[in-house]
Amino acid sequence: MSSIKKVVLAYSGGLDTSVILKWIKKTYQCEVITMTADLGQEEELDGLEEKALRTGATKAYIDDLREEFARDFVFPILRASAVYEGRYLLGTSIARPLIAKRMVEIALAEGAQAVSHGATGKGNDQVRFELTAMALAPQLKTIAPWREWDFKGRADLMAFAQENGIPVPVTKEKPYSCDRNLMHLSFEGGELEDPWNEPGPHSYLLCARPEDAPNEPEYIELEFDKGNPVALNGINMTPASLIRELNRIGGKHGVGRLDMVENRFVGMKSHGVYETPGCTIIHTAHRDLEGITMDREVMHIRDSLIPRYAEMVYYGFWYAPEREAVQALIDKSQERVSGVVRLKLYKGQATPVGRKSPNSLYNMELVTFEEDSVYDQSDATGFIRLQGLRLRGYKKM
Numbered sequence: 001m002s003s004i005k006k007v008v009l010a011y012s013g014g015l016d017t018s019v020i021l022k023w024i025k026k027t028y029q030c031e032v033i034t035m036t037a038d039l040g041q042e043e044e045l046d047g048l049e050e051k052a053l054r055t056g057a058t059k060a061y062i063d064d065l066r067e068e069f070a071r072d073f074v075f076p077i078l079r080a081s082a083v084y085e086g087r088y089l090l091g092t093s094i095a096r097p098l099i100a101k102r103m104v105e106i107a108l109a110e111g112a113q114a115v116s117h118g119a120t121g122k123g124n125d126q127v128r129f130e131l132t133a134m135a136l137a138p139q140l141k142t143i144a145p146w147r148e149w150d151f152k153g154r155a156d157l158m159a160f161a162q163e164n165g166i167p168v169p170v171t172k173e174k175p176y177s178c179d180r181n182l183m184h185l186s187f188e189g190g191e192l193e194d195p196w197n198e199p200g201p202h203s204y205l206l207c208a209r210p211e212d213a214p215n216e217p218e219y220i221e222l223e224f225d226k227g228n229p230v231a232l233n234g235i236n237m238t239p240a241s242l243i244r245e246l247n248r249i250g251g252k253h254g255v256g257r258l259d260m261v262e263n264r265f266v267g268m269k270s271h272g273v274y275e276t277p278g279c280t281i282i283h284t285a286h287r288d289l290e291g292i293t294m295d296r297e298v299m300h301i302r303d304s305l306i307p308r309y310a311e312m313v314y315y316g317f318w319y320a321p322e323r324e325a326v327q328a329l330i331d332k333s334q335e336r337v338s339g340v341v342r343l344k345l346y347k348g349q350a351t352p353v354g355r356k357s358p359n360s361l362y363n364m365e366l367v368t369f370e371e372d373s374v375y376d377q378s379d380a381t382g383f384i385r386l387q388g389l390r391l392r393g394y395k396k397m
Contacts, residue, residue, distance in 0.1 A: 040182025
């Protein structure tokens, strides 16, 4: 007889987790509590509690975590300028440790013996959920149905759902596996399984196609304090509300859309589309502001850590000591990154066109091409001779 009497399931209401809820009850003969994290999915949360209870959950949590998500998870990776494989801003990756953290908290409060998730055995999310659970509550067991059941694919899940009266939001017209939160919206599956195919029209939701975007540019000003965006066009905003408004503005101009083949942690390549309008603007402005506020060597050390830091987040090591240590260094580097960046939004691009800061290291008198009294150009002669000393010696060998 199973020792598992109660399970907390990370529940989105989509095809996978809807089937999983019913499958766990039938397979383990146990109580299932669902946990849905409101990370900015908008209309996707409508009717979710009722659906979970109707499908068999004994209790359904729907927790508003939008501000915590933006403040404690999104902003730290933006301070780090974290980009996976040079392009991906980690919108799905960074949501998982928060979802798993809340899932564990509910499991401990409810006296559950296990947690569960809808991640497949092919993906990254299984690792992210389970590493977080191991870090925070190693005594809890994890049920990973995609690694246990006999279903071969989503066609089998659709059949199970129909047999058990479970409504699911997947159609032939919209065949994607989607993940949406405040930071981004991702699309996988459907025609995207062939990387030669151009993404279809149903994969445009947050971002306008550049050819459909306004023909006139829009200028905005984004203010930062110690690496965090705090105000838009002079209006102070909370982290979540700032990202939401930038999503609206950036999406209108087609900013922040990415069509990418990436390397999953488990070893395979995958093709998907990411729409990240607001955080693309923040990332672009933040990097630009660092140009006038960060010391060169500090910036170069931080930049050398970006690929490693991004891997930590992508692979699921958010609560690992190495990520926390690197984060401390990054946050120290951000103490001077305060100021305002002016950006031009036009036809899919967010272009910085002005920046200012009370901590600026930019000296106009020093870099001018006109006459100045602060720099003796002849000093460069000795500087270059010393830099070339080893090269001259090496050439003689």
